[in-house]
Amino acid sequence: MAGDDVPTMTSPAEKHSIASLLGRSAPRAPDLETLEAWGRAVGASLPRPCIITLEGDLGAGKTTLARALCAGLGVRDLQSVTSPTFSLVQQYDAPGGPIVHVDLYRVRSGAELEQLGWDELVATSSVLIIEWPDRAAGTLPSGVIALTLLHDEGNPRRRVLKVTGGPVST
Numbered sequence: 001m002a003g004d005d006v007p008t009m010t011s012p013a014e015k016h017s018i019a020s021l022l023g024r025s026a027p028r029a030p031d032l033e034t035l036e037a038w039g040r041a042v043g044a045s046l047p048r049p050c051i052i053t054l055e056g057d058l059g060a061g062k063t064t065l066a067r068a069l070c071a072g073l074g075v076r077d078l079q080s081v082t083s084p085t086f087s088l089v090q091q092y093d094a095p096g097g098p099i100v101h102v103d104l105y106r107v108r109s110g111a112e113l114e115q116l117g118w119d120e121l122v123a124t125s126s127v128l129i130i131e132w133p134d135r136a137a138g139t140l141p142s143g144v145i146a147l148t149l150l151h152d153e154g155n156p157r158r159r160v161l162k163v164t165g166g167p168v169s170t
């Protein structure tokens with residue numbers, strides 16, 4: 001798949017239809033610049049409330065994509081968008097209301113999820129971005145935007161992007 005033509009977003013701040021961005025306009029094997037431009041365009045077009053899950057191995061680009069989504073959502077302090085591996089939950093100010101960003105990598109049980117106030121976070125967040133959502137399988141509502149990044153064996157500068165519109169698990 002590496003080497004395919006990758007659509008470029010020349011005006012990422014412009015609002016595009018979310019369905020088209022997640023569908024035929026989604027780049028299949030984006031380099032960093034293309035992934036960031038697409039992420040900004042998606043962020044600018046997200047409905048609220050919404051939940052976005054980011055799956056992929058260590059270093060696949062989940063936090064990079066989360067930062068691009070936040071840029072599109074209007075978060076100004078993009079340096080604060082980091083992997084919340086230790087804090088587990090981070091919140092960023094945005095014009096349409098706060099963005100909640102969680103990293104469930106270290107979560108090992110339903111009890112730990114409960115300690116995070118998981119059900120309330122899911123129910124009340126205006127925009128919820130979840131890294132390692134498999135740790136919360138079965139707890140998410142339908143309609144989640146599920147994004148997966150895979151390393152591209154043939155090209156270290158690209159990632160394979162998969163978009164699933166449906167729920168992660170029901």
Ligand SMILES: Nc1ncnc2c1ncn2[C@@H]1O[C@H](COP(=O)(O)OP(=O)(O)OP(=O)(O)O)[C@@H](O)[C@H]1O
Nearest residue numbers: 030031032058059060061062063064083157158159
């Ligand atoms: N095409 C690409 N897409 C995304 N990231 C890329 C790409 N090419 C190179 N990179 C680099 O890969 C790294 C991805 O790191 P990032 O922290 O976003 O990954 P992560 O999936 O959140 O990792 P972790 O599981 O440790 O939280 C960044 O340094 C980024 O610049």
Ligand SMILES: [Mg+2]
Nearest residue numbers: 062063083131
């Ligand atoms: Mg991360």
